[in-house]
Amino acid sequence: MYLRTTKRTNKDGSTVVYYQLAHNERHPKTRKPVAKVIQNFGRADQLNRDALVRLCRSIARVCGLIITDPLESNPETSQINNTGLPEDLKIKKTLSLGCPLIIESLWESLGFKKVIEDITRAKKLKIPYERVLLAMTANRLCEPDSKLVVWDRWLSKVYMPSCNGLKLKHMYDAMDLLQEAARYDGKWVIETNEDTISLEERCFRSLKRTQIKMMPMYHWVSRRIEAHVKICVMALMIERIAELEYKLPWAQIREALDELQVTEFFNLKYRVFMRNEVTSKTRNILNLLKINPPKQVLYLQPVP
Secondary structure: OEEEEEEEEOOOOOEEEEEEEEEEEEOOOOOOEEEEEEEEEEEHHHOOHHHHHHHHHHHHHHHOOOOOOOOOOOHHHOOOOOOOOOOOOEEEEEEEOHHHHHHHHHHHHOOHHHHHHHHHHHOOOOOOHHHHHHHHHHHHHHOOOOHHHHHHOHHHHEOOHHHOOOOHHHHHHHHHHHHHOEOOOOOEEEEOOOOEEEHHHHHHHHHHHOOOOOOOHHHHOOOOOOHHHHHHHHHHHHHHHHHHHHOOOHHHHHHHHOOOEEEEEEOOOEEEEEEOOOOHHHHHHHHHOOOOOOOOEEEEEEOO
């Protein structure tokens, strides 16, 4: 990968220079290297220099280098971070932020959060089973795997701070909670003082408020719905809403959202979570869902 320079000569004899981020690929027939453009930075005389400097510093953080800008008033202060963060930060790991952010937003707008919290409140349970079920549903939409893998490995790869501290036992107990919440007719119910309202009714009441129309997917499953099937149904509903909103298959939406990540930095005194630059495609998805991009520094915690 390299910064590519191209030139164009105008009719008046002047020359215009363009900058592009590119890498070489072999042509499938001729087997000769061909430049593939990844990003166009535009004309050299109209270049957004600050954006390129930010890109350089972002790459430098990953490589553990220090970038100095000779055009700054005090080049010695232009180091690995220019955001007021502590110095000498080292990279610990990179976490996925885009997909969990969108999934949690749709999880709440569809009514899953409120209904499950009502169930746990009615049973006087102190464990945050709503967060447990959110984690398992998000995993189903990102990297489908078992409850053991969700707890043991997957949660450590995504930025979902509200799910920190969950235990494997909570995963199995949450599935039991789903099974107990089902009556013989295959509907989730929550007992209230007024009446019994199914999960589907509450979720689709929420859909009516957002003016989104979709087919009731819970009609596709069996009469005696099982707990693991409910997780799949919730994931399907979130996936379909996303596809209806963005007019794109979920695979393409997920690919765009994967570009939004969080890097965890640390030193002897601090632990820092900082997001990367938001691409235009990811920003468009966030705008469609009316979600503001998260702030650049998501979390700054002194090490005890």
